[in-house]
Amino acid sequence: MTTTVVTGVSVVAPNGLGTEAYWKATLDALSAIGPISRFDAGSYPSRLAGEVADFDGRRHLPSRLVPQTDRMTQFALAASDWAIEDAAVDTAAIDPLDMGVTTASASGGFDFGQRELEQLWSKGPQHVSAYLSFAWFYAVNSGQISIRNNLRGPTGVVVTEQAGGLDAIAQARRLVRGGTRLVVTGATDASLCPYGWAAQISGGSLSTRTDPERAYLPFDRDAAGHVPGEGGAMLVVEGAGHARARGVTPYGEIAGYGASFDPPPGSGRPGNLGRAIVTALADAGMTPDDIGVVFADAAGQPEADREEASALTGIFGPYGVPVTVPKTMTGRLYAGAAPVDVVAALLALRDGVIPPTAHVTCGYDIDLVQGAPRAFAGRAALVVARGRGGANSALIVRTAGK
Structure with a gap:
């Protein structure tokens, strides 16, 4: 393929x-x-x-x-x-x-x-x-x-x-x-x-x-x-x-993708963000340990944040992977937000540095990168995005050839 x-x-x-x-x-x-x-x-x-x-x-x-x-x-x-x-x-x-x-x-x-x-x-x-x-x-x-x-x-x-x-x-x-x-x-x-x-x-x-x-x-x-x-x-x-x-050095590879849809509000059933992430990992032939950083969706609403944090800790474990939200500096750009995060993920892999999350004091069991950039040696990054109405998507990029 x-x-x-x-x-x-x-x-x-x-x-x-x-x-x-x-x-x-x-x-x-x-x-x-x-x-x-x-x-x-x-x-x-x-x-x-x-x-x-x-x-x-x-x-x-x-x-x-x-x-x-x-x-x-x-x-x-x-x-x-x-x-x-x-x-x-x-x-x-x-x-x-x-x-x-x-x-x-x-x-x-x-x-x-x-x-x-x-x-x-x-x-x-x-x-x-x-x-x-x-x-x-x-x-x-x-x-x-x-x-x-x-x-x-x-x-x-x-x-x-x-x-x-x-x-x-x-x-x-x-x-x-x-x-x-x-x-x-x-x-x-x-x-x-x-x-x-x-x-x-x-x-x-x-x-x-x-x-x-x-x-x-x-x-x-x-x-x-x-x-x-x-x-x-x-x-x-x-x-x-x-x-x-063409003799071009790529920024990285689009390694894996997964999507899911949440049940309707009030159904009592849990959301399916975790399924999208697991599907993306399987598509990439990777395990959670292979992911060096997560660029989160980060809705800024208590219930949605709790669901996303729960999905991340359920897959990676509490504080199991660095998580970042650069969009705290730009606002949510709607459809444009996730492509910006994908570019940031590719640049993070290129430069070996995770961009910070601004202004936030984390209240969940995730390793949120706050205040200043953090050096890392990861070769793969997960980007998560959630659309209003229940759409969940997850995309993995990794260093080309890895």
Whole structure:
């Protein structure tokens, strides 16, 4: 079976634009959570977010694309450009039908949709952009990446909220194993607008605290919800043989994947996060002892945190593996969160260092890396993501060739 490796990565995150900027800020424990500036949130119960402050689509994309696209798509297009460049691949030299795209989205183009709805109600239908027909849609990032880079192979989108970022990468691995030479994959989300904000608040899981250091505290006994963010990451994946033929050193291998779904609330049955992790380990041909670090989902809600901590201790034992939550510095980026964690996991393996979790005092029997980075010699990392409604996903990356 084809070994699938990651040859290019790029990150758009609130605490860093570009992979190395994000990685440095994360190792320095620099948080970007703060008061929302993209709109006046004074009348809302939740007022903090992780915003990407230094991104201007006009600097990174052709001018014709900017009025056609939502902010989340501008993130996706720019990050895909950077990931392809990082992979040192000449897409023009490959048959377009041998290259595909698979992304995830949790919300679609909320910001674009809100602006056009405002035009509709204030000025009339003749003032609504024709681009609304696709700019708001969940699948638009895959389509725009495909068009921009002439990637005409298998293309699709998955929608499983925060778990979707891992599901998209797993689907990319399936495509490579099925014969597709190269796949651009990952996810970005950006719904920090009044329309998107109202939708998120209605879910009842946002923190209403105003202190950025006390608002999002996963695995802390003082946890009271999460802080949203915007951004994500894109990756280039391909078969190890193709990477070797190009003389490229991969960041690592996509070694294992598992997914599960929780029973409905109130059923009295336990959740199935542990099943997703066990499936990923079996898929990778690994045991819990082979995992050097876990990048947790970290919902920031007491019951969800308890369930995740219980799943981790049930598989790895109490304090059995280092656990980290870099998203405490960015907020939860929804579909974009897990791909960022996958990139961070690959960089942790590359550099032999686990990034820290900011602001949290752990209240569970897990070895949470807090305050400062920690050196380690692990060769495999587990990334966990859980989507609203019961979706669980787990993905293992390891040093290529191991």
